[in-house]
Amino acid sequence: MTATQSKLHLLDVTLRDGSHSMKHAFTEEQVRAVARGLDTAGVEFFEVSHGDGLGGSSLQYGLSAVDEMKLIAAAAEECKQAKISVLLLPGIGIQENLEEAVQAGAKMVRVATHVTEADVAKQHIELGRKLGLKTVGFLMMAHMAPVEKLVEQAKLFESYGAEIVYATDSAGALLPHETRERISALRQHLSCEIGFHGHNNLSLAMANTLAAIEAGATYIDGSLRCLGAGSGNTQTEVMVAVLDRLGYRTDIALYPIMDVANQVVAKFMPRPQEITGGSLIMGYSGVYSSFLLHTQAAAEKFNVDERDILIELGRRQAVGGQEDLIVEVASMLAKNR
Amino acid sequence: MTATQSKLHLLDVTLRDGSHSMKHAFTEEQVRAVARGLDTAGVEFFEVSHGDGLGGSSLQYGLSAVDEMKLIAAAAEECKQAKISVLLLPGIGIQENLEEAVQAGAKMVRVATHVTEADVAKQHIELGRKLGLKTVGFLMMAHMAPVEKLVEQAKLFESYGAEIVYATDSAGALLPHETRERISALRQHLSCEIGFHGHNNLSLAMANTLAAIEAGATYIDGSLRCLGAGSGNTQTEVMVAVLDRLGYRTDIALYPIMDVANQVVAKFMPRPQEITGGSLIMGYSGVYSSFLLHTQAAAEKFNVDERDILIELGRRQAVGGQEDLIVEVASMLAKNR
Structure with a gap:
């Protein structure tokens, strides 16, 4: 360049x-x-x-x-x-x-x-x-x-x-x-x-x-x-x-x-914009960035690893508007544990 | 790739x-x-x-x-x-x-x-x-x-x-x-x-x-x-x-x-590794990263902008081992204000 x-x-x-x-x-x-x-x-x-x-x-x-x-x-x-x-x-x-x-x-x-x-x-x-x-x-x-x-x-x-x-x-x-x-x-x-x-x-x-x-x-x-x-x-x-x-x-x-x-x-700003567990996996698996806080909330509620939720959302090719999928996946992962 | x-x-x-x-x-x-x-x-x-x-x-x-x-x-x-x-x-x-x-x-x-x-x-x-x-x-x-x-x-x-x-x-x-x-x-x-x-x-x-x-x-x-x-x-x-x-x-x-x-x-870790005022200017002007905390201390002591110190250090091509220059530059900037 x-x-x-x-x-x-x-x-x-x-x-x-x-x-x-x-x-x-x-x-x-x-x-x-x-x-x-x-x-x-x-x-x-x-x-x-x-x-x-x-x-x-x-x-x-x-x-x-x-x-x-x-x-x-x-x-x-x-x-x-x-x-x-x-x-x-x-x-x-x-x-x-x-x-x-x-x-x-x-x-x-x-x-x-x-x-x-x-x-x-x-x-x-x-x-x-x-x-x-x-x-x-x-x-x-x-x-x-x-x-x-x-x-x-x-x-x-x-x-x-x-x-x-x-x-x-x-x-x-x-x-x-x-x-x-x-x-x-x-x-x-x-x-x-x-x-x-x-x-x-x-x-x-x-x-x-x-x-x-x-x-x-x-x-x-x-x-x-x-x-x-x-x-x-x-x-x-x-x-x-x-x-x-x-x-x-x-x-x-x-x-x-x-x-x-x-x-x-x-x-x-409420927290620094670091690359942490969830946000890294979003990039790695290709999940919409605005899903992050919703996913963290679901991970806590269902006591599952937020990374597993995100990797599954990536596999399902979830897109903006499908925020409901987050809870569905978290719930599924909790049941299959 | x-x-x-x-x-x-x-x-x-x-x-x-x-x-x-x-x-x-x-x-x-x-x-x-x-x-x-x-x-x-x-x-x-x-x-x-x-x-x-x-x-x-x-x-x-x-x-x-x-x-x-x-x-x-x-x-x-x-x-x-x-x-x-x-x-x-x-x-x-x-x-x-x-x-x-x-x-x-x-x-x-x-x-x-x-x-x-x-x-x-x-x-x-x-x-x-x-x-x-x-x-x-x-x-x-x-x-x-x-x-x-x-x-x-x-x-x-x-x-x-x-x-x-x-x-x-x-x-x-x-x-x-x-x-x-x-x-x-x-x-x-x-x-x-x-x-x-x-x-x-x-x-x-x-x-x-x-x-x-x-x-x-x-x-x-x-x-x-x-x-x-x-x-x-x-x-x-x-x-x-x-x-x-x-x-x-x-x-x-x-x-x-x-x-x-x-x-x-x-x-x-004591603080997140964000890109802030001083660290950005180090990259911009090419100053040794380990100078950061020393520069911030000097900026505070002499009440000058840490960025001005770093830009002057870059201009002088300061290298590791020349930490004394930090205080010298800060003091010079304070005098010239």
């Missing part, structure tokens, strides 16, 4: 993916402080939503402590230049949620589906464009589909009007050569911009990020202090330092982005 | 590099528990010494709570198959220390010098061979020398009798393409085996480890829960999972290695 001085777009997901780690209990004060810090540091886009996207606040996915529309509006108020993204999973969020988010100040929508389900998102992508938003297709659990399938689904997103399509490593399961293969294929077969969203369950978030950039991705996600589901995301402030060393231009200032990470986020 | 089924040798440095993070206060009980866990999991080699190697216990480098010879003997007692390595920095450790370590049960010595100083290690390498140890040359701060210089120094080590030569990223400063370039050159110009030791200051320890393996390294260091200087090392138990996914053979069992990480090491 050589210095290119090409412009990369960094999108910080602390206030959305981090919602999982915070058990969806972000306060307005926390959101304002992070938003101010990101805006000051020069971050171009950052995402604010429930961890499972607009409308995610529910018994199944976890209730938000503060209404996300209030959080989006608060974040928007703090911004001089940064633009706010929202995540929308069709089936969890509805079109009215998106319209309300735009009222609150959102300028970008990322419509997220399982890697094989892009076709459920046609109307949401079209709505995003109609509302004047920067509109993104977000293919989750990208490790679960062969490269050709991923390309096919990405082309669907592009055909609906998505301006950027992401390959999303929701389980932190991709290896660098798998990331490179996927992003290269997307770059080859699509005309729109390509994005990458990583998780650090195998300690490979930064490796995958660099592989994605080398292969042609121009939109890259990260979170401050890695705050996110599972073992968290590519660490935004570290990525700024690494990209600077590699000669890429992000227009983000290093000390200010470190300051919001270490003086704001580090102060309220 | 493809599955190769070639055998990789993993060397765990928790009980040596982790000594920095523990402020050299490992107890005999902790060392026995870690040694037992590593041995049970099937780890082939692990290292036990003061963080700065044999004889490192001193006011300058930090006093060990328990004599390292006692710790080496205790670890050796716990092992059915694993072999114990010791680190020796000529100038800090002396030949008598090595002889004593062999009495205590050490089977491998890693003779460590700054990347341009291999010639000070001739007699130590020769002594290692004479004592029947697996004998290793360990070139620290490998990012500070051009590739040709690194190769020249590695060839010196090989000429003295080293059976393995390591490129050691002491500052966590190497980028994956730089690691690949260095290990490829060593592989091309040397006949002995090649090793790699990484630090995670830029969240690239695992990326560099995979780059090193692809380029021909067959000895790889890691530490449990990353316990080590700076932001810590490549996380051993995660590496076992990743190498398994890639099809490499390590003969280490995943659940048992995770258990010693999460049920033993995690319980006594």
